[in-house]
Amino acid sequence: METYLEAKNTLPVVNNVDVLVAGGGPAGIGAAISSARSGAKTMLIEHFNCVGGIATSGLMSHWTGGSEGPIYEEILNRCQAQLWPDENADHNLWQHINHEKLKLVLFDMLEEAGVIIQLHTDAANVIMNGNRISGVITHSKSGREAIMAEVVIDCTGDGDVAALAGAEYVKGREEDGLMQPVTLMFKIDMVDYNRAIFPGSFETKVEVPRGEIQALGHRELPHPAGHVLLYQTMVSGQVMVNMTNLTGIDGTNVRDLTRAEIECHRQVPKIIAFLRQYAPGYENCRLLETAAMIGVRETRHFKGLYSLTAEDIVEARLFPDWIATRNQFNFDIHNVKGPGLDANGAQAHFQSRGKYTIPYRCCIPEKIDGLLLAGRNISGSHKAHSSFRVMPICVNIGQGTGAAAAVAVRDGIVPRSVDPAKIQELLLSQGVKV
Ligand SMILES: Cc1cc2nc3c(=O)[nH]c(=O)nc-3n(C[C@H](O)[C@H](O)[C@H](O)COP(=O)(O)OP(=O)(O)OC[C@H]3O[C@@H](n4cnc5c(N)ncnc54)[C@H](O)[C@@H]3O)c2cc1C
Known part of the structure; x- marks a missing residue:
């Protein structure tokens, strides 16, 4: 391929924060609110003109599964508390999404927590200090700018930041790299x-x-x-x-x-x-x-300190380093070659022992410091991903990593060195239940 060497630029550093969250989807919402509520100076950057990711810009129908978590439940409760014109108060629809209302509820929750929000902004590159990320270069109508951060949480869905930082990943399913189909809602x-x-x-x-x-x-x-x-x-x-x-x-x-x-x-x-x-x-x-964007179900699976397996979900494992709890959804693998579900019937045959946890290690990229993964891009198998990719679970993962990032900043250490017990203490005090 023909190449072009881009000239080096001197960029303005427009923000210097404790925690930078890249991507404002369900994971980014959980991460930013949790980090800010835990006392860290937190900034959220988002490509679109609103927050919510697939939940809003992707025109998603409903929050699926039986997961629990304080930020997720607060989102639902705050949406339910206001009945908009033409809406009916049918309680069977409590997980169904009114996209415009959700956008406003999420803006409110972020602002009340003190999160600095910047929309119309892409994470375009990373600022590295050896193997440690120390900031993100953004691209927006204001040109290219730098934001420095102690911890960056990649909530871009595809793991754009982690990929730019050099974190290792594979795409799609293990045997052939095929990824779940895309859908425009x-x-x-x-x-x-x-x-x-x-x-x-x-x-x-x-x-x-x-x-x-x-x-x-x-x-x-x-x-x-x-x-x-x-x-x-x-x-x-x-x-x-x-x-x-x-x-x-x-x-x-x-x-x-x-x-x-x-x-x-x-x-x-x-x-x-x-x-x-x-x-x-x-x-x-x-x-x-x-929808403003096509819905992408699956892309990169990063190599973390632990990779969540289908068995972990089926067995409802309680990991000693849990950071997301009470997650519940089946395996939702769409046919990678045509309509309908995967031919192996992973969904139809799904049985589990209960709600499952996600360990902190799935959110820590193996070789990069200062960086956490949250949402559908965490470390897990193709089959496990088909469960944890749903929005309530992504909020829960975001919430866990936001708390972890805040503890890392408070204690002046990199995220991988944080004692999970300290994150759990904070999460329990914020209403997370095991
Ligand atoms: C068609 C479809 C149907 C689904 N159905 C359901 C369902 O019914 N219920 C359910 O709960 N889940 C459903 N899911 C799954 C769920 O919507 C996603 O897996 C979930 O939203 C992932 O959350 P996330 O925060 O990791 O990523 P996303 O929701 O994708 O959010 C990522 C955010 O990051 C932003 N971003 C991306 N790259 C950058 C960048 N470089 N710089 C700045 N910002 C960036 C994006 O604009 C986006 O706002 C569905 C998914 C799809 C695609």
């Missing part, structure tokens, strides 16, 4: 809630006048789309659609992302036409909006 309205069907999982089979809906989807929808996933919202008539699908995409490759956005946008009108034709209650549905 979208919202429709004009759905007749009195008659509408809401197949919430791939296994939900619904008989409709023309046949069974998943079979019809498999036959009629543009491949590799082909499954029907529809979710109620708190506004009657509006429905979240999780039905676009594209395989063979690497979410860390901008050309793949571009192809995925174009292809999935093209699937949207075909899916709407399918729903109007086959799904009762959807005869008059129309597009309200598509």
